[in-house]
Amino acid sequence: MTNQKIANDAVNAAKIQNGTVGTAELANNSVTNQKIANNAVNAAKIQNGTVGTAELANNSVTNQKIANNAVNAAKIQNGTVGTAELANNSVTNAKIANNAVNAAKIQDGTVGTAELANKSVTNAKIADKSISMVKLDDVTRNQLDNASQVQTLQGQIRNLEQRIRVIERRLRIDIVVPDPDPDPIPDPVPDPDPRPRPGPVKDLPQKDSSTDPEQET
Structure with a gap:
């Protein structure tokens, strides 16, 4: 024959022996969606890079389908990352x-010294008026009291x-008010020449010729 x-x-289906129709017997584009049974196409039947x-x-x-580190900044839509993410x-x-x-x-009360x-x-x-006596470290109560006493004395x-x-x-x-803290009087500087110094020259008295006996002769 x-x-x-x-x-x-x-030749109908009854005339074809089971398992005898292979790739060679199938015409191009003859296997349509209706010819494929549910769950008949597994990962092995799908060519790499054909699923878009x-x-x-x-x-x-889903999350399980995404590989680790597969989602970078370019894959995240702007404004979609919130508090939950x-x-x-x-x-x-x-x-x-x-x-x-x-x-x-900044949450109230979270800013401290650090x-x-x-x-x-x-x-x-x-x-204003926020610093109390307890907050003053350098200026103590005694120092403030002393300052008050100084102001009173002044x-x-x-x-x-x-x-x-x-x-x-x-x-x-x-009325001269004495200086409470006078400067000390400096000691006299010693004279480098201890010899007595001559006093002022005095004029000698002139002799009267009328009473001088030598002049009469």
Whole structure:
């Protein structure tokens, strides 16, 4: 029985022995979607690199399907990474842009001594009446008391000076207030020439010729 002896469409499924139709018997593009049984196509049947976006069903790429380190910055859509996507302690100092942290981003009560730079607390940063006696380390209570006593003494001295000026005006005299801390009088410098010095030259008295006996003769 040759091919020429068989009429067209004379051979049906019943006439074909199971397992006898192979690749050679199949015409190109003859295996359509309807001819493929469900779950008949496994990974071995799919050529590498042939599954693209069109072949993937929506939401079919789950976490298990993504290889480690496969998702880089180019694969992440801008603005899609939120708090839920960030791991704990993942935002380090290097990840924060300069001037990105403003007052609204800092939780109240979290800035302590360690967070303050040296000399960063200026006079403008200190609220009025916010420094109590307990906060003063360098200026103690005793130092403040001593300063108060000094101010009192200075006031008393000014009052005494005013009274002295009043007495001076009434008596029309100058009262010299002694210096409480006078400069010491320096010792006299020794004379390098101990010999007595001549005194001033005195004029000798002139003789009266009228009484001089030698002049009469």
